[in-house]
Amino acid sequence: MKSEKKQSILSIRKLNAWYGDRQILINLSFEVQRRQVTALIGPSNSGKSTLVRCLNRLNDFTLNFRFTGEILFKGRDLYASMVDATEVRMQIGMVFRKPIPFRCSIYENVAYGPRISGVNTSVRLDAIVEKSLRRVGLWDEVEPILDGTPDELSIGQQQRLCIARALAVEPDILIFDEPCGELDPMETPKVEALVRNLKADYTLIFVTNKRRQAARVSDFAGFLYCGELIEFGATEKLFTNPQDIRTEQYVTGKLG
Amino acid sequence: MDKSKIVFHSIALITLVVVFLFFWYLIENTHTEIGQQPTANSQQPTADSHLYLLLPISLLAILLGVACAFYLEERLPPTNWFRRLIESEVAIFTGIPSLLYGLLAVEIFVSYTLGSSGQGWGVLFYAEVLTFIVLVMPLTIRTTQAALRSVATPIRESAYALGASQWQVLSNQVVPLAFPGILAGCCRAMSRALAAAALLMGIHTWGYTHETAISAGIHSRYVLLLVAALLFSTFFSFLKENPT
Numbered sequence: 001m002k003s004e005k006k007q008s009i010l011s012i013r014k015l016n017a018w019y020g021d022r023q024i025l026i027n028l029s030f031e032v033q034r035r036q037v038t039a040l041i042g043p044s045n046s047g048k049s050t051l052v053r054c055l056n057r058l059n060d061f062t063l064n065f066r067f068t069g070e071i072l073f074k075g076r077d078l079y080a081s082m083v084d085a086t087e088v089r090m091q092i093g094m095v096f097r098k099p100i101p102f103r104c105s106i107y108e109n110v111a112y113g114p115r116i117s118g119v120n121t122s123v124r125l126d127a128i129v130e131k132s133l134r135r136v137g138l139w140d141e142v143e144p145i146l147d148g149t150p151d152e153l154s155i156g157q158q159q160r161l162c163i164a165r166a167l168a169v170e171p172d173i174l175i176f177d178e179p180c181g182e183l184d185p186m187e188t189p190k191v192e193a194l195v196r197n198l199k200a201d202y203t204l205i206f207v208t209n210k211r212r213q214a215a216r217v218s219d220f221a222g223f224l225y226c227g228e229l230i231e232f233g234a235t236e237k238l239f240t241n242p243q244d245i246r247t248e249q250y251v252t253g254k255l256g
Numbered sequence: 257m258d259k260s261k262i263v264f265h266s267i268a269l270i271t272l273v274v275v276f277l278f279f280w281y282l283i284e285n286t287h288t289e290i291g292q293q294p295t296a297n298s299q300q301p302t303a304d305s306h307l308y309l310l311l312p313i314s315l316l317a318i319l320l321g322v323a324c325a326f327y328l329e330e331r332l333p334p335t336n337w338f339r340r341l342i343e344s345e346v347a348i349f350t351g352i353p354s355l356l357y358g359l360l361a362v363e364i365f366v367s368y369t370l371g372s373s374g375q376g377w378g379v380l381f382y383a384e385v386l387t388f389i390v391l392v393m394p395l396t397i398r399t400t401q402a403a404l405r406s407v408a409t410p411i412r413e414s415a416y417a418l419g420a421s422q423w424q425v426l427s428n429q430v431v432p433l434a435f436p437g438i439l440a441g442c443c444r445a446m447s448r449a450l451a452a453a454a455l456l457m458g459i460h461t462w463g464y465t466h467e468t469a470i471s472a473g474i475h476s477r478y479v480l481l482l483v484a485a486l487l488f489s490t491f492f493s494f495l496k497e498n499p500t
């Protein structure tokens with residue numbers, strides 16, 4: 001029990017969230033384990049994106065957003081007054097559904113994060129860019145066109161570029177919000193393999209509405225339904241022996 | 257395509273700067289003229305030089321409008337009372353056809369030149385300045401806000417998710433993308449100001465005898481203003497047609 005507690009890097013406690021008067025998240029509590037893949041599954045509009053956007057304070061910019069509860073990152077309250085939100089986002093990165101490379105070269109896309117956090121020698125930047133692109137298996141494909149624009153890349157390559165861009169700032173946690181939502185079936189396995197591979201060095205949170213995908217990539221999984229966390233636990237258990245009837249219906253495809 | 261865009265943007269920008277410097281030069285000259293004792297001959301050209309003062313003022317108003325739009329759009333929430341106040345004022349002022357501003361400007365200008373006994377800065381001159389500011393500033397605020405808003409949220413969020421600060425997102429991501437739109441808005445506002453100035457110049461010319469007008473080079477300046485106005489509206493339409 002004690003050793004398990006030490007493994008937890010992010011604790012979500014009694015989280016309630018609203019957009020205006022509408023409650024989106026209802027009393028969620030769960031733990032995210034270090035260097036594991038935690039999947040969040042659930043039908044559309046169940047509040048998955050809202051939840052993960054709380055975790056890296058991206059909802060700070062949403063005007064009518066409001067929440068109660070606690071989110072502890074390495075034991076520290078993410079929303080405490082002296083915590084700098086930009087530092088939080090540097091440590092808890094995010095990859096979105098739609099890959100949106102910046103309007104600059106492939107190299108500059110990856111170098112952007114390190115640059116703004118103060119790395120400015122070209123030797124170090126070169127090393128970071130190469131390392132990040134290698135990590136996502138894109139280096140060999142893009143090495144000759146590093147100075148070209150990302151528009152020339154396929155959507156799948158662009159998504160891996162966005163992952164490399166997120167890795168370049170060396171976050172502790174990387175959140176994937178439906179990273180394969182826009183990708184074709186040929187590209188999806190590459191990203192899934194990448195997620196499994198990144199687990200060795202990063203804590204991953206993986207949002208998806210494809211249950212099989214969650215079963216393939218994750219170690220822990222939570223089932224979100226209408227803003228409630230119906231069930232949370234080891235992926236295998238959640239998929240083979242769900243405790244709640246709604247979870248069972250969802251994983252067998254009868255619900256959502 | 258991208259390169260030609262860059263070239264075009266720089267041309268528009270350089271023209272703005274050159275026009276600004278040109279009018280700046282004229283102001284410098286105007287100052288010495290204001291100091292002079294008015295004679296029967298120098299009276300009219302003095303009023304004429306004040307016209308040139310209006311254009312740099314318009315340009316400053318445009319820059320102020322851009323700054324104002326940045327502040328409203330990026331720093332204040334849409335629910336803020338000040339932002340709502342300014343936005344509704346802007347909506348009212350941009351809703352007024354520029355013809356009406358032109359008429360207002362002419363009205364003030366005519367009574368100004370008729371009434372002025374050469375001592376220069378009168379209340380009417382300030383009224384004229386105000387007309388020009390109201391002519392360009394709301395338009396600039398609106399187009400700049402629209403340009404900033406056109407930079408989609410996801411691109412901002414991608415930068416935020418890498419740990420960029422608000423300032424970094426604004427300067428590295430939003431401004432480069434919104435720049436053509438902002439520049440287009442500035443060109444459009446400048447074209448409006450120049451057209452109004454040309455109108456005043458034309459009216460002023462009719463006040464002279466033909467020979468005086470020619471010797472003062474009024475006709476050529478009138479044409480110059482019109483050409484500049486046209487140039488800016490061309491820039492505007494070109495920049496507008498290539499939204500990023």
Ligand SMILES: Nc1ncnc2c1ncn2[C@@H]1O[C@H](COP(=O)(O)OP(=O)(O)OP(=O)(O)O)[C@@H](O)[C@H]1O
Binds near residue numbers: 043045
């Ligand atoms: N900025 C916002 N303001 C108001 N309501 C919002 C906002 N963003 C999301 N919502 C609402 O919150 C609910 C949950 O949305 P959310 O995006 O978290 O769902 P999701 O589980 O990620 O869905 P999907 O699988 O489609 O991405 C939805 O009903 C949505 O309409």
Ligand SMILES: [Mg+2]
Binds near residue numbers: 048049050177178
């Ligand atoms: Mg979502």
